[in-house]
Amino acid sequence: MIDSNRYAVHSADVVIIGGGVIGCAIAYYLSQQAVGRVLLIERRLIAEGNTTRAAALLTRARAKTCLMPLVRETYQVIAELEDQLGETLGLRRVGSLHVAASPATKYELNELVEVARQAGLEAYWVAPQDAEAMAPWLELDHGAWAAYMPEDAFIDPYVLTHAYARAAQHNGAIIWQTTAVTDILRSGQQIVGVNTELGFVASPIVIDAAGVWAGLLAQQIDCPLPMAPVRSHYWITTSQNGLFHREQPIVILPDARAYTRPEGTGLLFGLREEHVVSVDPRLLSADMNELVLNDDRQGWGTLIDGAPALLPFFPALERLEIAHYIVGLSTYTPDGIFVLGGLPGLKGFLAATGCSGAGIAASGGIGLALAQLATDQPCSFDLEPYRIDRFGLIDPLSEEFRWRCAYTRSKKTSG
Ligand SMILES: Cc1cc2nc3c(=O)[nH]c(=O)nc-3n(C[C@H](O)[C@H](O)[C@H](O)COP(=O)(O)OP(=O)(O)OC[C@H]3O[C@@H](n4cnc5c(N)ncnc54)[C@H](O)[C@@H]3O)c2cc1C
Structure with a gap:
């Protein structure tokens, strides 16, 4: 994966923080739309966070049925990526x-x-x-x-994530590796950009896909993300x-x-x-x-x-x-359902995390949903179950809240 020229960019139309499977999937879907400059910033290397450690089961039938359309989209996008890149992804x-x-x-x-x-x-x-x-x-x-269930599969998560990233780059998205975002910046109720190790990048939309680290970044703009990292x-x-x-x-x-x-x-x-x-x-x-x-x-x-x-x-x-x-580490929520979307009253901030052990499987659906949210398009999925504010006032860093997330994980027995 070759980085885009890092010194030529001081503004973007959308910044994505994190180059795991979620950030790269979002970059891919955004790169297919006429949204201007899409910039993904990863502080290490693509897929080097928790993505590469996943067992990467892509089980389609779920007790939490709201996840199923997101997984279906992943299967569709794998075929699409194979076509676009002209190679097999080894599903x-x-x-x-x-x-x-x-x-x-x-x-x-x-x-x-x-x-x-x-x-x-x-x-x-x-x-x-x-x-x-x-x-x-x-x-x-x-x-x-x-x-x-004969249609179920697994995949190498590193290969899938790089496929999203390469296809996004091919469509014009810009990717920086080895560059940390240090702050998300807001002015009143509007996001204005991010500070990075290479300086300020102005952007009206910032998508926080920083995995287990996402919550710490969001805290900076007073947006508590209801999830915790669990082993x-x-x-x-x-x-x-x-x-x-x-x-x-x-x-x-x-x-x-x-x-x-x-x-x-x-x-x-x-x-x-x-x-x-x-x-x-x-x-x-x-x-x-x-x-x-x-x-x-x-x-x-x-x-x-x-x-x-x-x-x-x-x-x-x-x-x-x-x-x-x-x-x-996986990011878990108290109900085992992801955290997708923004916070009412704060314009330009979106989060995609809390993937509760299913982030690879649902990456296609999450990528599509976040790209639609970022571009104000009608969403292909009902995102109500995924709302950031569905647990009310919480302190995600408290021991009590982390216990709630770990408890949900301890009850997981299905695929
Ligand atoms: C052992 C194990 C088994 C699993 N099995 C499955 C499975 O079978 N099926 C399934 O679907 N899922 C599975 N998962 C879950 C899956 O791995 C996650 O849901 C998924 O990888 C989450 O992707 P992500 O992009 O959110 O996080 P990550 O891959 O962790 O990516 C986040 C990225 O953000 C970057 N970042 C953080 N902070 C900053 C910053 N300040 N600036 C710039 N970049 C930053 C990090 O370096 C990292 O690369 C498993 C997880 C584990 C640990």
């Missing part, structure tokens, strides 16, 4: 297998299959032995239920002959609070812990490689706590070697 259309073993999860799975079918997605029940044949490491009781992590096993293969489906195991997908010839598996670690964003470094959340640096605590529920489904886990451990 892995392996499908997803959803397993339920308890009455509560069977009820939820039944609902999810209904939701999928009503949205016109393919979803069908499979017998436990057929599910085991699809994922040879999986063991199911005769009474377990399994549903297969997400997963492990990747070494390869095992016959047990794992590249074409096996994503597997969602709510009874074990786990998900898996193929990663090379190994298996990537994530566990949602009951006691989620949330972080005070003021303590975060700009470099995710410096992330130290607690003494449990390899996530062994979560693995040991989660193993009793996972082992009945995945008995081979006991004898497997772990090749990699990946940890990062």
